[in-house]
Amino acid sequence: MSAPLQAIRGMNDLLPQEAAIWRSFSARVEAWLERWGYRYMRMPLVEQTALFRRAIGEATDIVEKEMYSWRDELNGEDLTLRPEGTASCVRAAIEHSLLHDGPKRLWYGGAMYRHERPQKGRYREFFQYGAEALGYPGPDVDAELIVMCVRLWRELGLEDVRLELSTIGSPEERARYRADLVKHLEANVERLDADAKRRLHSNPLRVLDSKNPMVREVVAAAPELASYLGAQSRAHFDGLKELLAVAGIEYAINPRLVRGLDYYNLTVFEFVSERLGAQGTICGGGRYDGLFAQLGGKPAPAVGFALGCERVVALLREAGRVPAVPAPDAYLVHQGEGTLVSAFVLADALRTAGFAVIQHAGGGSFKSQMKKADASGAALALILGEDELRAGEVAVKPLRDARSQFRVARAALAEQLGALLKG
Numbered sequence: 001m002s003a004p005l006q007a008i009r010g011m012n013d014l015l016p017q018e019a020a021i022w023r024s025f026s027a028r029v030e031a032w033l034e035r036w037g038y039r040y041m042r043m044p045l046v047e048q049t050a051l052f053r054r055a056i057g058e059a060t061d062i063v064e065k066e067m068y069s070w071r072d073e074l075n076g077e078d079l080t081l082r083p084e085g086t087a088s089c090v091r092a093a094i095e096h097s098l099l100h101d102g103p104k105r106l107w108y109g110g111a112m113y114r115h116e117r118p119q120k121g122r123y124r125e126f127f128q129y130g131a132e133a134l135g136y137p138g139p140d141v142d143a144e145l146i147v148m149c150v151r152l153w154r155e156l157g158l159e160d161v162r163l164e165l166s167t168i169g170s171p172e173e174r175a176r177y178r179a180d181l182v183k184h185l186e187a188n189v190e191r192l193d194a195d196a197k198r199r200l201h202s203n204p205l206r207v208l209d210s211k212n213p214m215v216r217e218v219v220a221a222a223p224e225l226a227s228y229l230g231a232q233s234r235a236h237f238d239g240l241k242e243l244l245a246v247a248g249i250e251y252a253i254n255p256r257l258v259r260g261l262d263y264y265n266l267t268v269f270e271f272v273s274e275r276l277g278a279q280g281t282i283c284g285g286g287r288y289d290g291l292f293a294q295l296g297g298k299p300a301p302a303v304g305f306a307l308g309c310e311r312v313v314a315l316l317r318e319a320g321r322v323p324a325v326p327a328p329d330a331y332l333v334h335q336g337e338g339t340l341v342s343a344f345v346l347a348d349a350l351r352t353a354g355f356a357v358i359q360h361a362g363g364g365s366f367k368s369q370m371k372k373a374d375a376s377g378a379a380l381a382l383i384l385g386e387d388e389l390r391a392g393e394v395a396v397k398p399l400r401d402a403r404s405q406f407r408v409a410r411a412a413l414a415e416q417l418g419a420l421l422k423g
Contacts, residue, residue: 010116010124017325024323025313026109029129032155036148038107038131043088045111049078054294055087057262059202066114081113085130086263086288086304087295093134094297103135109309121279121311132304139236142267142287142303143243149271149283149305150249156312157321161282163249164270166257167237168205169229171265171290177228178204188218208256224255236266263288267303275318276311283307327377328356329421331399333369336386343384346394346410353414357382374399379421382413396420 007013014022030040049069056062068081082088085108098104109129118124131148133141146163153161168174182204185192192200196207196215208219229237244251257268268286276282285305292300316322330350334343347359358376360369366385373381383395383405394413397405408416 008124010118012123012125020325021313021316021322022309024326025309025316028156029152029307030107030109032148032152033107033129033131036105036144038105041089041092041106041108042110043082043085043092043108045082045113046079047082047088047091049080051087051091051295052080052083055090055263055291056084057203059199060206060262062114066116068113068115083112083114085110085112085128085306086132086291089130089132089304090134090288090291090295090297090302094292094295099135099298099300103133105131105133107131119279121276121308121314123310127309129307129309130304132302134302135300136303137289137301139239139267140243142236142240143247145285145303145305146244146269147247147249149307150247153271156316158273158312158315158319160275161271161273161315163251164254164257164272165240165244165251166225166254166268167229167233167266168225168258168264168268168286169233169266173228173230173233174205174225174265177223177225180223180228181205181207184222185218188221191215191218203262205258208258219256226255233266240267263291263294265289269305273311273315275315279311281308282311282315325377326356327379328358329378329417330355330357330380330382331373331376331378332357332359332382332384333366333373334360334384335366335369336389339384339386339389342389346382346384346413350414350417353417355414355417370397380417 034040049067052067053063058064062083067083070079071077072079089106089108093099093104107130110127111125112128113125115124116122131145133145150163169177182200185196185200185204185207189197189200191214192207193210193212193215196210196212199206207215208222210216210219257270264286266287266289270281270284272280273282274280283305285303287301287303289301290299291302292298332343332347334340343359347357350357358378360372370381379398379400381397381399383397385395388395388407388410391407392410393407394410395405395407408420
């Protein structure tokens with residue numbers, strides 16, 4: 001006998017009990033995004049590999065070792081399961097000329113894929129919501145996105161989420177900083193670990209967020225990017241900070257915050273919680289003004305963020321903010337000759353009227369059916385036996401309060417059920 005097949009490691013099933021939590025969370029997040037004026041769009045799960053190589057950067061961990069990529073021999077294309085959403089969103093905006101009539105606020109949600117070592121809060125298939133403000137150049141939209149997130153954490157009842165903020169300036173300013181950073185790292189190369197040495201010349205800014213204590217000591221003595229910023233970059237960051245102050249948003253400046261994607265410039269930010277251990281970043285983003293041109297489009301400013309669903313749901317669980325699993329309005333029990341067909345018709349009529357009704361299936365005694373009615377979480381058990389069938393009635397038994405069982409005319413049940421549920 002063959003061994004049973006299992007899900008791929010790092011790609012998880014979402015069972016009904018957990019799915020109810022996710023659906024509630026998703027409904028709140030999507031309503032929040034729409035409330036702030038962001039409009040939904042959807043991009044494919046699969047894109048040309050070149051899109052992510054050009055957008056994310058050849059020397060990033062994602063492109064070097066985390067993408068699920070393959071050669072489609074039939075069409076002669078190199079394809080990749082999307083590891084993030086911003087590149088796809090910008091590609092779609094260019095392809096469909098979304099900015100021809102002005103800037104756009106967009107959101108999307110769905111699965112992303114990265115081939116990495118699964119651990120708590122880090123999976124090979126993971127889900128994100130992304131918000132992208134395309135065509136807006138000023139710090140006001142940077143501030144808007146950050147304030148949006150702070151309001152969401154409050155709405156969800158999440159505490160102890162801190163905002164880390166920085167600016168990485170323009171590509172030209174970073175190039176000057178990069179040269180001096182490489183000199184500093186080269187002078188301390190014997191104190192760098194293998195990962196830092198690998199990144200030393202290909203992507204030295206990524207060394208700044210190393211978790212190795214010895215490397216962090218080297219980084220602490222490195223020059224800071226802030227001293228390389230010109231007047232325009234400083235003005236953008238000052239404008240952002242002023243707006244955050246007006247909104248009462250607390251933050252910590254983190255000069256070592258660089259994010260893991262090459263397309264960022266100017267503003268970068270992360271929301272972090274200590275409650276999740278090593279995988280504490282629940283949301284991150286920044287400005288990427290050069291990405292449109294980088295992908296072959298007309299230059300346009302842009303800023304956005306991605307929210308990690310698994311991590312936020314884990315925080316909700318940790319904080320005891322998990323919503324109750326939705327229960328049906330009624331569970332329809334039937335017993336006796338002729339009741340099955342009548343119960344089938346009645347359940348359909350009640351659902352058509354807008355009520356959530358489970359009709360018992362699979363037979364069984366009246367006692368066993370009532371046990372299942374109670375276990376369903378339904379507010380009411382609707383009982384259709386031979387006596388009720390002959391009388392043209394349905395027995396109603398409240399399951400969540402002390403009211404006694406009573407009968408209602410079958411023809412009037414749909415009309416009266418709303419009042420019955422209110423108690």
